[in-house]
Amino acid sequence: MSGPEEVPVVIVGGGQAGLSVSWFLVRDGVQHVVVEANTAAHEWADSRWDSFTLVTPNWHCRLPGYAYAGSDPDGFMTREEVVDWLAGYVASFSPPLVEHTRVTSVAEHEDGGFTVTAEGPGGVRSWSAAQVVLATGGYHVPIVPSWAPSLDPSVAQVQSADYERPDQLPEGAVLVVGSGQSGAQIAEDLHLAGRQVHLALGDAPRVARTYRGRDTMTWLAQMGLYDTPVASYPGGLAAREKTNHYVTGRDGGRDIDLRRFAAEGMRLYGMLADGAGTLLRFLPTAESALDDADRVYNSICRDIDAYVEREGIDAPPGSPYEPVWRPGSETTTLDLAEAGVGSIVWAIGYRPDYRFVRVGAFDGSGRPTHTRGVSAVPGLSFVGLPWLHTWGSGRFLGVAADAEHVADHVVAAVRGDLAAPGVGRS
Missing domain, CATH: 3.50.50.60 (FAD/NAD(P)-binding domain)
Incomplete structure (x- = not known):
């Protein structure tokens, strides 16, 4: 050289x-x-x-x-x-x-x-x-639990960055781990393709696609949210660790409503805790994760309501989101073999x-x-x-x-x- x-x-x-x-x-x-x-x-x-x-x-x-x-x-x-x-x-x-x-x-x-x-x-x-x-x-570097290698090798493990399409994965049900932007959208992609999806929820918030006649992100831009310095944001520099809100632009854009998917057959769980072989264990946090995501959704809508009123903007009326489904109980274990899960998509972030x-x-x-x-x-x-x-x-x-x-x-x-x-x- x-x-x-x-x-x-x-x-x-x-x-x-x-x-x-x-x-x-x-x-x-x-x-x-x-x-x-x-x-x-x-x-x-x-x-x-x-x-x-x-x-x-x-x-x-x-x-x-x-x-x-x-x-x-x-x-x-x-x-x-x-x-x-x-x-x-x-x-x-x-x-x-x-x-x-x-x-x-x-x-x-x-x-x-x-x-x-x-x-x-x-x-x-x-x-x-x-x-x-x-x-x-x-x-x-994609984040994967340290115990992931101990899972049954017959179950394929794929990173979200390597996921391409539903038929790329082996036959059978799919477990998606993580409900941030990638995890929620990949779960939707698999669900719409007719695959049985099991989704382990994280703490990601969600946001309405449109509200009061405009895309929510257009409202937020007009309100100056994207221009607020991190040091001035609630929580200060800790905001850098927050997960982005899940929503989709697919088919012209729409909400991602995991509750609706659950009503249609998607299986929702709390945060994945650990696993070995074919047995996984989850924390009983599914209901609180859904409630927290909806709370953020409605909070953003209320912020838009206040802005519309303060600025005297002529906009259609809005209304809060009402849950379309609630878990009857928390499922805290999953046997991959019994559930016919042939693959896991890891979507829990990067370091x-x-x-x-x-x-x-x-x-x-x-x-x-x-x-x-x-x-x-x-x-x-x-x-x-x-x-x-x-x-x-x-x-x-x-x-x-x-x-x-x-x-x-x-x-x-x-x-x-x-x-x-x-x-x-x-």
């Missing part, structure tokens, strides 16, 4: 967040590279199931210099449409991408700056940079894995420490994290503002002017 290539800025990750930072650097004439382990924005094609749609309206899709311009702003793009839209973004400004090259190390120089080492088709390659922007997101970053910018749990993406380590920034600054940070709607803030800081540092306009703005 020859010596490191000199470049002012290295962006690690070519998803929408890294590309957005690149757009600002291209605009400002700052030399940089975007190093991507696969291809630009590949996760939209590789980590979403066949029937996937966005859960936010298409008008939310706004990246720097590039916004959704289709004929259905209030609709929900399919996976293929999102992939095509992002391909158009890449073509719109031709970022300096280095694809199929995985970064294996980011290390500090003793005298400042970083060495970024990567492996690609041509072997090992490295860059020496004053600024590094980590844009790999926060969902790296970050920044072990390749040999820089002291993480807390005790391995999560980045930063202020709106800028770490305390000179030259190291993050972008593309959920709740990086606002609720919108993890969505297309908020990426541009976060990317601009980080890019302003990077450009000022490269040019030696940390007091440049825009740097540190709220």
Whole structure:
């Protein structure tokens, strides 16, 4: 391997967040590279199931210099449409991408700056940079219970990121573990395909798809919820650990009502506690999980009611959600063999894995420490994290503002002017 290539800025990750930072650097004439382990924005094609749609309206899709311009702003793009839209973004400004090259190390120089080492088709390659922007997101390693290997090997175990379609799974019933956005939508996908679904509920909240004549997320955007800084949000920085509300954009968009699915035959359980062989044990939390999810649903509707009244908006009347089904009792065990369960889909989240970053910018749990993406380590920034600054940070709607803030800081540092306009703005 020859010596490191000199470049002012290295962006690690070519998803929408890294590309957005690149757009600002291209605009400002700052030399940089975007190093991507696969291809630009590949996760939209590789980590979403066949029937996937966005859960936010298409008008939310706004990246720097590039916004959704289709004929259905209030609709929900399919996976293929999102992939095509992002391909158009890449073509719109031709970022300096280095694809199929995985970064294996980011290390500090003793005298400042970083060495970024990567492996690609041509072997090992490295860059020496004053600024590094980590844009790999926060969902790296799927969470699986430590006891999962002790389950009967005849039961297939699939990660939500690897789920594609119902007929991909072995015959028989399916246990989906987790009721966040992915788990709830995958359970719906299987249920609509006629599969017997068992669903272990977590503590995810839910939200109405539409309320009082508009998409709920359009209301929330108008109300400024997506722009509220995390430090000002109820609970403060703890909001970063919250699970997103479940809802779907499928078939034009609708609520996901797990109670209705249960009335149609889906089996609901509380949180999965442990298991071995074919026997699983659940906590008796199904009813409380459903009640809590509905409580959030109705709370958001009440917030919209208050906003409509306060602003004098002419909108159709609304009404609270009333449960269509309640569990008669809590089922706390499941024998996979007796129930004919042939597969388990794990959808209980991810944990970050920044072990390749040999820089002291993480807390005790391995999560980045930063202020709106800028770490305390000179030259190291993050972008593309959920709740990086606002609720919108993890969505297309908020990426541009976060990317601009980080890019302003990077450009000022490269040019030696940390007091440049825009740097540190709220």
